[in-house]
Amino acid sequence: MMKGSRTAAVLLAVAAVVLALAFYYPLLSFLTGFSSRGGNGERGGNPLALLLDPYYRRIILFTAWQAALSAALSLALGLPGAYFLSHYDFPGKRIVSALTTVPFLFPPILVVLGFTLFFGSNGWLNARLMSFFSLSSPPLSVLYSITGIVLAHAFYNFPVVVRTVSTAWERIPRTEAEAAKTLGAGPFAVFRTVTLPALAVPILSSVLLVFLFCSLSFSVVLVLGGGPKATTTEVELYRSARIELDMGTARALASVEAVLNFVALALYYLVQRKSASVRQGAVNASRPKARLPGTWKGRTALSLYALVCLLAVVGPIASVAAFSFLSRSGSFGGLHASFIWYERIFSIGGFNSFSREALPALLTTSLIGVAAATLAVGLGGFFAASRSERGRGPLALFLYLPLGTSTIALSLALEAAYPRLAGSVAAVVLLHAVIAFPFAYASLRGIFGRIPPALYEAARMLGAGPWTAHRTVGIPLARRGAVAAWAFCFALSAGELNVVLALGIPGLKTVPLVIYRMVASYNYFAASALGMILAALSCVLFLFSDIKLKGDSDVL
Amino acid sequence: MSCEVRGLSKTYPGFRLSLDFSVETGEFVSLVGPSGCGKTTALRIIAGLEAADSGMVSIDGRDVSLLPPEKRGVGFIFQDHSLFPHLNVERNVGYGLDIRGVPKLEREERVAALLESMHLAGYEKREPWGLSGGEGQRVALARALAVRPDLVLFDEPLSALDPALRRSMSAAIREARRKIGFTTLYVTHDQGEALSLSDRIIVLRSGGIEQIGSPEEIYGNPRNPFVADFFGGGNSIPGRIIGTAGGSATVETSLGRFKAGTPFPGRSEGKSGTFFFRAEDSTVVSGAERTGMNLIRGRIADIEFEGYRSRISVDCGSGFGVSAYVPATEKPAIGENILVGVPLDAGIVFIDD
Numbered sequence: 090m091m092k093g094s095r096t097a098a099v100l101l102a103v104a105a106v107v108l109a110l111a112f113y114y115p116l117l118s119f120l121t122g123f124s125s126r127g128g129n130g131e132r133g134g135n136p137l138a139l140l141l142d143p144y145y146r147r148i149i150l151f152t153a154w155q156a157a158l159s160a161a162l163s164l165a166l167g168l169p170g171a172y173f174l175s176h177y178d179f180p181g182k183r184i185v186s187a188l189t190t191v192p193f194l195f196p197p198i199l200v201v202l203g204f205t206l207f208f209g210s211n212g213w214l215n216a217r218l219m220s221f222f223s224l225s226s227p228p229l230s231v232l233y234s235i236t237g238i239v240l241a242h243a244f245y246n247f248p249v250v251v252r253t254v255s256t257a258w259e260r261i262p263r264t265e266a267e268a269a270k271t272l273g274a275g276p277f278a279v280f281r282t283v284t285l286p287a288l289a290v291p292i293l294s295s296v297l298l299v300f301l302f303c304s305l306s307f308s309v310v311l312v313l314g315g316g317p318k319a320t321t322t323e324v325e326l327y328r329s330a331r332i333e334l335d336m337g338t339a340r341a342l343a344s345v346e347a348v349l350n351f352v353a354l355a356l357y358y359l360v361q362r363k364s365a366s367v368r369q370g371a372v373n374a375s376r377p378k379a380r381l382p383g384t385w386k387g388r389t390a391l392s393l394y395a396l397v398c399l400l401a402v403v404g405p406i407a408s409v410a411a412f413s414f415l416s417r418s419g420s421f422g423g424l425h426a427s428f429i430w431y432e433r434i435f436s437i438g439g440f441n442s443f444s445r446e447a448l449p450a451l452l453t454t455s456l457i458g459v460a461a462a463t464l465a466v467g468l469g470g471f472f473a474a475s476r477s478e479r480g481r482g483p484l485a486l487f488l489y490l491p492l493g494t495s496t497i498a499l500s501l502a503l504e505a506a507y508p509r510l511a512g513s514v515a516a517v518v519l520l521h522a523v524i525a526f527p528f529a530y531a532s533l534r535g536i537f538g539r540i541p542p543a544l545y546e547a548a549r550m551l552g553a554g555p556w557t558a559h560r561t562v563g564i565p566l567a568r569r570g571a572v573a574a575w576a577f578c579f580a581l582s583a584g585e586l587n588v589v590l591a592l593g594i595p596g597l598k599t600v601p602l603v604i605y606r607m608v609a610s611y612n613y614f615a616a617s618a619l620g621m622i623l624a625a626l627s628c629v630l631f632l633f634s635d636i637k638l639k640g641d642s643d644v645l
Numbered sequence: 646m647s648c649e650v651r652g653l654s655k656t657y658p659g660f661r662l663s664l665d666f667s668v669e670t671g672e673f674v675s676l677v678g679p680s681g682c683g684k685t686t687a688l689r690i691i692a693g694l695e696a697a698d699s700g701m702v703s704i705d706g707r708d709v710s711l712l713p714p715e716k717r718g719v720g721f722i723f724q725d726h727s728l729f730p731h732l733n734v735e736r737n738v739g740y741g742l743d744i745r746g747v748p749k750l751e752r753e754e755r756v757a758a759l760l761e762s763m764h765l766a767g768y769e770k771r772e773p774w775g776l777s778g779g780e781g782q783r784v785a786l787a788r789a790l791a792v793r794p795d796l797v798l799f800d801e802p803l804s805a806l807d808p809a810l811r812r813s814m815s816a817a818i819r820e821a822r823r824k825i826g827f828t829t830l831y832v833t834h835d836q837g838e839a840l841s842l843s844d845r846i847i848v849l850r851s852g853g854i855e856q857i858g859s860p861e862e863i864y865g866n867p868r869n870p871f872v873a874d875f876f877g878g879g880n881s882i883p884g885r886i887i888g889t890a891g892g893s894a895t896v897e898t899s900l901g902r903f904k905a906g907t908p909f910p911g912r913s914e915g916k917s918g919t920f921f922f923r924a925e926d927s928t929v930v931s932g933a934e935r936t937g938m939n940l941i942r943g944r945i946a947d948i949e950f951e952g953y954r955s956r957i958s959v960d961c962g963s964g965f966g967v968s969a970y971v972p973a974t975e976k977p978a979i980g981e982n983i984l985v986g987v988p989l990d991a992g993i994v995f996i997d998d
Contacts, residue, residue, distance in 0.1 A: 543727040546694050549714040550721035551741035552792060557715075561740070565731045 104471035112491055112499070112523045119502030120344045136344040144317075145325070149345060152321040155235055155310075156303035159242035163299045164292065166243055166401070167250025169394045174251060175258035178378045179391075186255075189248035191402075194577060194627050196584025197245070197308040198601045199620045202608055203405025204241050204313060206412055206617070208232060213408055237313040242306060244401045246299040250292075257291035258284075290363055297357040301350060301493055307587045308601075312608060322346045326497045327591060336501075343498035354493030358486045409624075413617035430618030443615050446603050451622065454583050454600040457514065461521035462578035466571055468522065469529030473537050474563065492527040499523070500591035512594055520588045525578035532577070536570035537563065580627030647672075648691065648796050648830065653700030655686060662686055662852040664700070668796070673822065673829040675839040678849035679875070684832045687849075688798050691830065693717050705795050715744075720789035720797040720827075725805055726781040728773040734760070734784050735769035741792035759787045762824055763817065779810040783817055790825060799831040803838060815842055836876045840864060848872050870919055870995050879923035880967040886918040886994065894994040896920045899963050903939040905992035919995045922987045924956065927969040929977065930986035938986040941967055945981045959985055 139145045173179070174186060207213050208231050215227035222228070231237045261284065269279045310324045322342055330339035382388050416427035434447040472488060491499075499520060504511035510519075540563060548558035586601035600623045607616035648668040655662040662683040668674045676684040689695040691702050693714035701710050709717045728737050735756055736743075742752045760766055763783050768776075776784060782802055789797055803811045815838060822829065833839055839846050840860040848855040848863065856868040867873035870881055884898030895904045896918050903920040922939075930938065943959035946966065954970045957977055961967060969985045971977060
């Protein structure tokens, strides 16, 4: 009796068709080779032959190796954070916890820029170390090697571990540890017998997610990697398709990559399912937490950890911020504070190419972001609302598939399937929407899932039809969450470089693309200024809605 | 505004609901039974929230079996009040009127009047999360009554409340009925609630009706040991029926012969049967009071002090025990040999199936 109406089914079908046409059809036909007829310069293209070639085998192994190292380092950096966040109510905790969403929305190209400015040979850290120890050459050489890639990935992804694990840690009923203590368990035994079993699933799922993100990471490896020695399948895929124009190899690489990533995604999905069935405990809300660790040891540990995070996270971001306000007099002159880059961005019709590019790029990026976010939230909403009353079936894996799909491969696939579309901005909007869709779906699903079915029933009993019940109860309750999801998708689109670079649409310049070109030509100051505006646009919007949402979620 | 349920059935694996009953206009009927007996399913089918496999539900002579919930004109009170968290009290109560397009002015008037009569005046702008459990449930009742439903269905509305609130909420329901006069079907697993609120009680057990009757009938004249046990409980002593002369029955048990004074239908000599009596009807007797009583000999095994009385558990040997009450002024001791007396008109004899 409570089944959705026919209109709901039609809308759901429309959403499914859009997803099928924009994602499944192009990708599958690209990977299986259906859309390769008359392709440009096809050579080989056999995934198995690729696996036998030592050159490609090394790239594939390197991809997995750097992703594994990055995941391990993220875990090491993330666990203490998860502990502190779940056990103490220190000042500024809310902001810190909101900041853990940063990796999902901070543009990767800015991470690259920040790392170059902070850890690079001429970067802030090396400069300080040189002057402090009176060295003649920079002591740290982390960039353009696996170290640089792993550090950047860990910095970028450890908040994923913090977020996932701290949420689970917070939900372990404190009485469980107390029961263990009364039965004679010491602190280590409590950790081993109570805490660790409860955290195993969240730890595993966050590590898998980080692994997936790192094996699909593009900008970081493209810029911070070091040529053939430190490159990944994703970058090699881009190189084959766009520089060597060898679509056969590109497709073979994409196939191998797709299989590996699908395995990782499927594992992640299975672990997630398990976590959903294991524990649905409420937060230990009734008992207040301490503001800070009670012992000096605990406080020292917290301070040390905060310092490491400050260095790893705030260092690169602060470098970008600082560089955006600096300028150099002449080619080799000294640095001085300056607003010149911001002035140039907002000066209309200047002679400088930067002035001519920046503002239109900001506008283009914003428009694409608005369109893509709206589409993603719309699609996600249809799926989430219609599935809210049912359990999560294996079908959900297919909805999450874009999360584990190479954006470069997806771009190439769309181009092969719809050559005319691929030359327009619409292709970017569509692909950004597809990439953002899993995030929109997951967050809206969570929101709709928290609305008790009895509320819909109450509305029905008071005379509301199925649609009126949705309009007057479901949608108002999901609205705030949907706004946050929208802001998130906007940030994702605004910071996205891969699709724009891979499609290479003539005349289309987005902010990440302009920044990428400036970084490539060592124009760090202007890149920083533009990056700051992009980051401000994305983060402020999202952090605001995230904090608003947190306060709001008490309603449900 | 009567409600009629005919041949209603719904089958789940290992469970079959099968119901026939009616609720008269203005009547308060309770569906009572242990968890899993199908009472909530029955209520949800009548509301239209779930579909029956077969059967008919009619409200006020109108077959509503195929109508969606919003077209049935039925009010529903949920266990956890289910107030809309994004609407304040006034808008929650006015929700149904709003859906029906009642003009704002009239809506506000009706909501205010209703809140007034539910002792909720001044709560208009309060948000649901700021309400206590009892207040929330009263708002939920006001919300359901605002659209003047023909029939109000209650799904264990008091079970989430603590005992003190339960009492005041059930008083609120009685008061609202006196003032507004609605027809009620009320689901509960709490026998006390059913006895104190209902005009009639329908006792359910694994999907079927065990007995329908007034609270007095259900309590005083249960049809079988299940109903007797569910409403009040007591002592059951198995045996064999040896006589049904003169409107009474005699049962031979391992604890002796017992006679029940209540009218006994049919001739059932030789069948196995059960002698049942409530602990509160029995007393500890001394020699002088023995006449006109069934007597059970035993030793006190346990004593529970309950304030104005004490409940004693009596070990009668051969594996049987019964319980009885004594006034708190008496001070029995564990191990003491006593006689438990059950007046003839307090015993009930059930024929076993």
